[in-house]
Amino acid sequence: xxxxxxxxxxVHEEHEHVHADGTRHxxxxxxxxxxxxxxxxxxxxxxxxxxxxxxxxxxKNDALAAKNRAWFAGREMLALNFVxxxxxxxxTLLERTIRDLGAELAIGVLEGDQATSLDRERIRAAGAxxxxxxxxxxxxxxxxxxxxxxxxxxxxxxxxxxxxNVGNLVCPAMFDLGEHAKVVVLSVTEGEDKPLKYPHMFAxxxxxxxxxxxxxxxxxxxxxxxxAYAREVNPGIEVLTLSARSGEGLAEWYDWLRRExxxxxxxxxxx
Numbered sequence: 001x002x003x004x005x006x007x008x009x010x011v012h013e014e015h016e017h018v019h020a021d022g023t024r025h026x027x028x029x030x031x032x033x034x035x036x037x038x039x040x041x042x043x044x045x046x047x048x049x050x051x052x053x054x055x056x057x058x059x060k061n062d063a064l065a066a067k068n069r070a071w072f073a074g075r076e077m078l079a080l081n082f083v084x085x086x087x088x089x090x091x092t093l094l095e096r097t098i099r100d101l102g103a104e105l106a107i108g109v110l111e112g113d114q115a116t117s118l119d120r121e122r123i124r125a126a127g128a129x130x131x132x133x134x135x136x137x138x139x140x141x142x143x144x145x146x147x148x149x150x151x152x153x154x155x156x157x158x159x160x161x162x163x164x165n166v167g168n169l170v171c172p173a174m175f176d177l178g179e180h181a182k183v184v185v186l187s188v189t190e191g192e193d194k195p196l197k198y199p200h201m202f203a204x205x206x207x208x209x210x211x212x213x214x215x216x217x218x219x220x221x222x223x224x225x226x227x228a229y230a231r232e233v234n235p236g237i238e239v240l241t242l243s244a245r246s247g248e249g250l251a252e253w254y255d256w257l258r259r260e261x262x263x264x265x266x267x268x269x270x271x
Contacts, residue, residue: 058174058175061142061143061144061175061176062143062176064142064143064144064147064178065143065175065176065177065178066178067143067147067178068143068146068147068150068177068178068179069178069179070178071147071150071178072161072178072179072180073268075155075157075158075159076157076158076264076265076268077155077157077158077159077160077161077264078159078160078161078180078257078260078261078264079161079163079177079178079179079180080160080161080162080163080179080180080181080182080183081141081163081165081172081177081179081181081182081183082094082162082163082164082165082182082183082185083165083168083169083172083173083182083183083184083185083201083205084167084169084184084185084186084187085167085168085169085187085190085194086167086168087167087187087189088167088185088186088187088190088211088212089185089187089211089212089244090164090167090185091111091119091122091123091164092244092245093185093209093211093242093244094109094123094126094162094164095122095123095125095126095244096126096244096247096250097162097250097253097254097257098123098126098127098128099126099127100250100254101160101254101257102126102127102128105159105160105257105261106155106156106158106159106160107128107159107160107161107162108128108129108130108153108155108156108159108160108161108162109123109128109129109130109131109153109161109162109163109164110130110131110133110141110146110149110150110153110161110162110163110164111123111130111131111132111133111164112133112135112140112141112145112163112164112165112166113132113133113134113135113166113167114134114135114136114137114138114139114166115134115136116134117132117134119132119164120132128162129153129155130153131149131152131153133145133146133148133149135166138166139166139168139170139171139172140165140166140168140171140172140174140175141163141165141166141172141175141177142175142177143175143176143177143178146163146177146178158265160257160261163177163179169184169194169198169201170198170200170201172201173198173200173201173203173204174200180260180264181205181206181207181260182201182204182205182206182207183205183206183207183208183209184201184202184205184207184208184209185208185209185211186208186209186210186211186226186230187210187211187212188210188211188212188213188215188216188219188221188223188226189212189215189219189221191221192221192222192223192225192226192229193225193229194226194229195208195226195229195230195232195233195234196229196232196233199233202230202233202234202237203233203234205234205237206236206237206238207237207238207239207240207256208227208230208237208238208239208240209239209240209241209242209253210223210226210227210239210240210241210242211242211243211244212243212244212245213241213242213243213248213249214243214245214246214248215243223241227239238256240252240253240256
């Protein structure tokens with residue numbers, strides 16, 4: 001798994017270099033004792049090292065996320081972090097949202113992927129400015145990458161910022177980007193038990209968008225069970241069903257966006 005969030009199998013101190021496009025590479029510095037078996041004490045040392053490394057990484061990220069959140073609040077921006085497994089339809093949903101609401105809202109996009117700028121070009125073709133954030137071997141975006149992306153994107157005051165995270169239902173749950181809310185996209189072409197298999201992601205999300213409902217006649221998927229499982233791990237999660245392709249349910253999704261924008265601006269007014 002990912003060495004950047006402390007869940008890799010290798011236990012060593014890494015020194016990481018981050019390039020301008022977000023690509024990362026690390027140089028490990030293993031001590032000789034990592035190559036020898038010292039029994040229980042060695043295992044305990046490895047376990048403690050992993051926990052301490054993860055704690056340091058998350059604490060640093062949380063501090064940077066707090067700065068992002070203050071930056072968004074000062075500019076009355078609504079920032080949403082879209083998370084899902086690969087292929088759930090995040091990019092298609094963002095394209096449709098931009099085309100339908102672009103005349104009503106100023107929208108900017110940060111596109112997260114391990115490689116390529118394909119999704120950035122799709123978003124720009126839909127009509128919104130977008131910056132690509134490539135993580136290289138990393139499996140999630142982090143708060144510092146978002147800050148650098150904002151420097152390049154320069155979103156307008158009062159705008160809607162859509163952050164498309166790397167397709168992954170594990171590590172992005174741990175990393176706060178400073179967003180107003182995590183929006184988890186679940187496709188009916190996936191298993192309805194995803195919320196139970198990946199509970200941390202669904203527990204961290206404020207909204208679940210159940211996408212591709214136009215395919216329900218062709219797949220074995222229970223909408224009721226998927227929603228029940230999501231609320232089993234997160235009783236407060238909101239759920240909307242929609243199809244970014246057919247347009248079904250998009251009116252409710254757009255109403256949700258408008259309400260969140262209004263709530264954010266009202267909060268800024270009385271802050």
